[in-house]
Amino acid sequence: MKTLIINGSPKAKNGNTEIFIQEFMKGMKSPCEVRYAARESSQQIAEELKQFDTLIVAMPLYIHAMPGIVMKIFELMEPASDEGKSMGFIVQSGFIESGQSKYLEQYLSSLTERLNYTYLGTVIKGGSAGVYMIPENMNKKLFNQLQNLGGHFELESSFHPDVVKKLASPQMLSKRKARLFQLFYKVGLGDSIFWRMLLKKNQAWGKKFDRPFADKRG
């Protein structure tokens, strides 16, 4: 089985998607080839992926679906002429609920069928915007899960359902949690802390609500 991992992040090697891929491959005995959607033309990637039996497309959730650069690769893919090809996906999002990625997941499943590949599933992990900047010990659980996922994938060519389930939690927010998070937002706690820190670091805190393209209605 020859597997290609496509990193679909516009940030290529500098983003959370790359960290996910590296941890996934740490669980493997021999790593896969990785190509970067942001560093090559969509034509080139769509052509070269034909040589692989298995594809894993890893990407951040952008506006409720795949980044534009990933769709540009999908657009160029042709249905596989021979049987036995398979495709799976890893999606990480800033939004905490994995349910936010369900619109994308539905499309990925249908796309795989359209392309005559076998669907290996979609691994979804929410709340990942800060993975690249938080201390390693805070990521330990996530990294272990990704390594387990990679190790299992190398042996079985599938995503381990138990790990997938754990990563996908929470699927939705309970009413209680949503109320609590809303309270945090109101008083500038929770994930607002993260944004305040980044805005201040860039001397942009005072401009955070700027409306540079507003018309008379605001």
Place this chain on the structure above:
Amino acid sequence: MKRLVITEYEGFNVPSDYNLDLTKTNIKDCTGCWSCWIKTPGRCIHKDLDTFYKAYLNADKVIIFSRISQGFVSGNLKSLFDRMLPLYLPFITYKTGESMHVPRYAKYPEVEVYYQGEFMNRNDQKIYEDYIHRTFYQFHNKCEVVKPIAEFTMEKI
């Protein structure tokens, strides 16, 4: 009433105050840099959409003629959606019970989408339509019309 039209296929000349012709324009892809949130709030590092943003926020109604590509929105239109990020704040509100970005502006135009192209089956068509509704719901736009182009008439808009 100000109308903005985004076109991905030929044949529909709808009068508009601003027309973004995606058959002739390649939208620059979002780079994921977050500059529009944390460095130059509200402004993208790319400048190709500055006049578009202004016209979009100034419009009462936006009509998108979307070309179905591999059962979904085209990569070019998806890149345009990705580039709407500067119109929202990084902060997240949970008041609807789920995560949603807080709007940067007071008002966003109503959106209608008319699509052209083939789906494998009814389920595929539903995936596309659900995605469009989802996106504009989260974008705080009213969007009730997502229909095949056959159902488009000038009178309806």
